[in-house]
Amino acid sequence: MRDSSLIKMAGLFWVTALLFVWAGAMNGAAASGFTVGPKKCQECHLDEAKVWEGTKHFSSLKKVHKDKRAKKIVRAIGDKRMKKSETCAMCHYTDAAKKAGGKRKIVAGPACESCHGPSSDWIAVHNDYGKGVKRAAEPAAHKLERLKKSEAAGMVRPSKLYDVAANCMSCHGLAAPGLDGKIAEKMLDNGHPLNLNFEMVEYSQGSVRHRFYPPTVTVNKELDAAGLSRLYVVGHAAALVSASAAVKNSGHEKYKAAQKKRIAKATAALEAVKGQVAAAGALLSDPSAANGRALADAIVGMDLSGAVGPMLPKKYK
Ligand code: HEC
Ligand code: HEC
Ligand code: HEC
Ligand code: HEC
CATH class of the missing domain: 1.10.1130.10 (Flavocytochrome C3; Chain A)
Structure with missing residues (x-):
């Protein structure tokens, strides 16, 4: 192979690699x-x-x-x-x-x-x-x-719990990355709902739940208490990040007031675990997606039901 085509191939490799990194960084x-x-x-x-x-x-x-x-x-x-x-x-x-x-x-x-x-x-x-x-x-x-x-x-992937939850929030928080702030305001002003009670455990463990994991892939398994506690925390992490960005991007009082209510609920949940998990404190002081992912990574395998158990919903949608 001639040198120039090697160089071309190396160039192509980097372009491809960069595209992959870029795609991975997006939600x-x-x-x-x-x-x-x-x-x-x-x-x-x-x-x-x-x-x-x-x-x-x-x-x-x-x-x-x-x-x-x-x-x-x-x-x-x-x-x-x-x-x-x-x-x-x-x-x-x-x-x-x-x-x-x-x-x-x-x-x-x-x-x-x-x-x-x-x-x-x-x-x-x-x-x-x-x-x-x-x-x-x-x-x-x-x-x-x-x-x-x-x-x-x-x-x-389901194991990327933060990103899964961030996806739910982008639609359910009326804060999709591609949604123009001005348009969201018009929607809200003209009767589009923004459900402030959307919470990850309540909304994902009822009709939406599908957990056909090995070894018994024919059974839709329920999530155990530790898993529910982590899902609750990660859901609120994603809500905090989504609502904080939405508030920043808008000058509309009604929209901002709704997003601030989402922030208040998420903050209460994260406050409950921050003594146990430092990453929750870091997220509260800087609500970025990177800090949200770091929190999700930090609690893998942990049982937080001592802290958030009483806050968990009893019934699922
Ligand atoms: C040709 C068969 C096939 C098709 C088509 C297919 N899947 Fe899968 N999928 C699989 C198999 C097999 C696995 C288990 C893979 C493994 O062992 O990791 C899987 C795993 C998954 C997982 C779990 C991955 C993980 O990280 O645990 C998700 C989520 C998933 N598929 C979503 C989808 C979606 C969404 C589509 C359609 C866009 C789709 N699949 C189409 C066969 C398929
Ligand atoms: C692409 C946008 C989108 C994503 C992502 C999304 N949803 Fe939804 N979801 C909707 C819309 C739109 C509705 C309302 C449908 C209707 O009423 O016609 C809805 C309705 C629901 C409902 C029914 C609510 C009720 O009051 O009965 C549940 C439960 C739900 N979503 C859970 C989830 C969960 C959990 C996730 C993430 C794991 C999620 N959704 C991700 C758009 C989305
Ligand atoms: C950012 C995501 C998003 C966009 C964009 C969006 N919707 Fe929705 N819409 C939702 C979600 C999520 C729900 C369910 C809200 C809830 O939980 O009650 C919903 C609910 C609705 C409902 C009430 C349905 C029901 O069953 O209660 C109507 C009507 C509706 N949307 C119309 C529209 C129209 C028209 C547009 C385009 C102008 C639009 N939506 C754009 C996310 C969106
Ligand atoms: C509302 C969001 C949502 C929709 C819609 C959705 N999923 Fe999922 N999916 C999830 C979540 C959340 C999990 C993680 C479940 C867990 O680990 O508790 C998951 C897990 C999975 C898994 C791994 C668990 C298993 O059952 O093997 C597969 C495979 C999968 N989804 C495929 C699909 C396919 C195929 C569809 C469409 C027919 C679909 N999902 C629709 C949110 C969704």
């Missing part, structure tokens, strides 16, 4: 890939798909545009129809295309890729154990590489 919902739609996931994940079909995320597709508030909200932001509005689609719909740049069509409400990241760049990688290799025989190094590649390509 799942904003990664560079596009969504392929839940039908594709369903081919292998039948149990998870069945759970999803029992949620409001699923049934919403046929209903929400008929809600009498919808028309007023769409008009207020200068669009005509909910299903044609890119703003509404950001949180309400999943579209799918066969290839990059191809014609996109709404195929579902919030779905697999709303929470796990647009999959065009990782769908073929995340379950590839190597040519002819069965899952149980996959070498550990190959598995590590596979998961790393999936994440770099925008997959939000």
Whole structure:
């Protein structure tokens, strides 16, 4: 091989590597890939798909545009129809295309890729154990590489608890990264709901819960008390970061007041654990995504139910 082509290849390598770093730094919902739609996931994940079909995320597709508030909200932001509005689609719909740049069509409400990241760049990688290799025989190094590649390509893995929760908050906190602050204000002024009671445990352990983990992959397992306590804390970490950024980006009193209520609730939860976990204190004084992730990493394997147990919800949505 000639030197110049080696140099070119090295250049290409770095461009690719940088793109991967960039994609990894974005939140799942904003990664560079596009969504392929839940039908594709369903081919292998039948149990998870069945759970999803029992949620409001699923049934919403046929209903929400008929809600009498919808028309007023769409008009207020200068669009005509909910299903044609890119703003509404950001949180309400999943579209799918066969290839990059191809014609996109709404195929579902919030779905697999709303929470796990647009999959065009990782769908073929995340379950590839190597040519002819069965899952149980996959070498550990190959598995590590596979998961790393999936994440770099925008997959939000369930174990990345902070990023999973941040995704919920971006829609449920009316604070999606791509949502213009002025538009969010108009939506709020014209009757769009902002549910201040959205809390991770209550909203993820009922209809939404799918935990078909090995060894019994046919059972949708409940989360244990320690897991619930961590989820509660990480959920509030993501809410604090989301609401703090929203307050900074807005000069609108009603929107800011709502976001400040979210901050107050999250602060109370994090105050309860900061004696036990220093990372919670660090997040409270600087509510950044990096500090949110650091908190999630710091509590892996811990049981915080002594501190937050009494705050946990008794019933799930
Ligand atoms: C061809 C089959 C196949 C398709 C299609 C598929 N998956 Fe998977 N997926 C798997 C298998 C097998 C695993 C378990 C992988 C392992 O052992 O790590 C898995 C694992 C996962 C996990 C858990 C990963 C982890 O880190 O624990 C998530 C989340 C997931 N898939 C989401 C999706 C989504 C979303 C789609 C659609 C965009 C999808 N999958 C499409 C086969 C598939
Ligand atoms: C930042 C994310 C986001 C955007 C953008 C968004 N919505 Fe929503 N919308 C939500 C969430 C989350 C809910 C559920 C709120 C709740 O918990 O009550 C919702 C609820 C609604 C509801 C009430 C449905 C019900 O069942 O109670 C209507 C109507 C609605 N949205 C219309 C719109 C319209 C029209 C647009 C576009 C102009 C839009 N939304 C844009 C996140 C969003
Ligand atoms: C509302 C957000 C949301 C949606 C929608 C969603 N997931 Fe998940 N998914 C999660 C969360 C949160 C977890 C982590 C669960 C845990 O570990 O407690 C998870 C875990 C998983 C896992 C690992 C656990 C298991 O069941 O094996 C797979 C695989 C998965 N999701 C696939 C899917 C597929 C396929 C779809 C669409 C049919 C989907 N998810 C839709 C949020 C979501
Ligand atoms: C892409 C945006 C989006 C993401 C991400 C998202 N949701 Fe939602 N979710 C919605 C919208 C929109 C609705 C309202 C649907 C409607 O009423 O028509 C909703 C409704 C719900 C409901 C039903 C609420 C009720 O009052 O019955 C639950 C529960 C829920 N979401 C939980 C979650 C959890 C937990 C996560 C993260 C693991 C999550 N959602 C992530 C957009 C999203």
